Amino acid sequence: MIIAVQFWSYFADFAGCNKTEIEIENGTTLAKLHERVCEQFPKLAEAKNSTLKAVGLNYQDDDFVLCDGDEVSFFPPVQGG
Amino acid sequence: MKTELTISIDAIDEAALVKRREMGDGMGAVVCFSGVVRGREGDTSITAIDYEAHEEMACHQFRLIFDAIEQRWPVDSVRVVHRLGLVPVNEPSLWVEVTAPHRAEAFAACQFLIEEMKQKVPIWKKPLPA
Numbered sequence: 356m357i358i359a360v361q362f363w364s365y366f367a368d369f370a371g372c373n374k375t376e377i378e379i380e381n382g383t384t385l386a387k388l389h390e391r392v393c394e395q396f397p398k399l400a401e402a403k404n405s406t407l408k409a410v411g412l413n414y415q416d417d418d419f420v421l422c423d424g425d426e427v428s429f430f431p432p433v434q435g436g
Numbered sequence: 437m438k439t440e441l442t443i444s445i446d447a448i449d450e451a452a453l454v455k456r457r458e459m460g461d462g463m464g465a466v467v468c469f470s471g472v473v474r475g476r477e478g479d480t481s482i483t484a485i486d487y488e489a490h491e492e493m494a495c496h497q498f499r500l501i502f503d504a505i506e507q508r509w510p511v512d513s514v515r516v517v518h519r520l521g522l523v524p525v526n527e528p529s530l531w532v533e534v535t536a537p538h539r540a541e542a543f544a545a546c547q548f549l550i551e552e553m554k555q556k557v558p559i560w561k562k563p564l565p566a
Contacts, residue, residue: 363560364488364560364562365562409490409493409558412493413496428493428558433556433557433558433559434554434560434561435487435489435494435518435530435553435554435561436471436530436550436559
C-alpha cells in the first residue's frame with residue numbers, strides 16, 4: 356500500500372521536498388516507516404531521535420500499525436508561542 | 437466552556453480582542469498572556485520570526501488542550517490567537533485569554549495551555565537575523 360508522507364519545518368529542507376509517497380507492506384509500523392524515510396532521506400536520519408511523528412492529526416507511538424490511506428507527518432520539535 | 441481559536445497571518449489586535457470579551461455571570465478572573473517576539477534569539481540579534489504551522493493539526497491539538505482544560509478546571513472561556521508568517525520584534529505572536537470564577541484556575545489553565553502548546557501544537561519558528 357502507498358502511504359503519503361509530509362515533512363514540516365526544516366525537515367522539508369532536509370528532505371528536499373515537503374511530501375512524498377512510500378510503498379509499504381501490510382503490518383508496517385510507524386517506526387519501520389521512519390527507518391525507510393531515513394534511508395531515503397539521509398539528512399533526516401541525523402535528527403531521527405528528536406523527530407515527532409503524527410498520523411493524520413494525532414501523534415502516534417512507534418508501534419502504531421499503518422493502514423492504507425494514512426497520512427504521516429514527520430517534523431522537528433514544535434516551537435509555538 | 438466557550439473556546440475561540442484563531443491561527444492567522446494577521447497582526448494580533450489585543451485592544452479589539454479585549455473589547456470583544458464576554459464575561460459570564462460569576463466569573464471573577466481574567467488572565468491574559470501575550471507572547472512577544474524578542475529582539476534576540478540566543479546570542480543573535482533578530483528583526484522578526486517567521487512562523488509556520490501544520491494548521492489543521494495545530495487546530496486539532498489546540499482543541500485537545502481545550503478539552504483537557506475543561507476537564508481539569510471550572511473555566512468559563514478560553515481564547516487563543518497565534519500568528520503565522522513574519523512577526524516583527526516587539527509584536528505579539530501569541531495571545532491567550534482565560535476567564536474563570538477565581539484567579540487560581542485562570543492562571544493554572546493559562547499556564548497549562550501554553551506549556552502543552554509548546555510540547556504538542558505543530559508550529560515552528562525561523563528567526564530572521566538583523
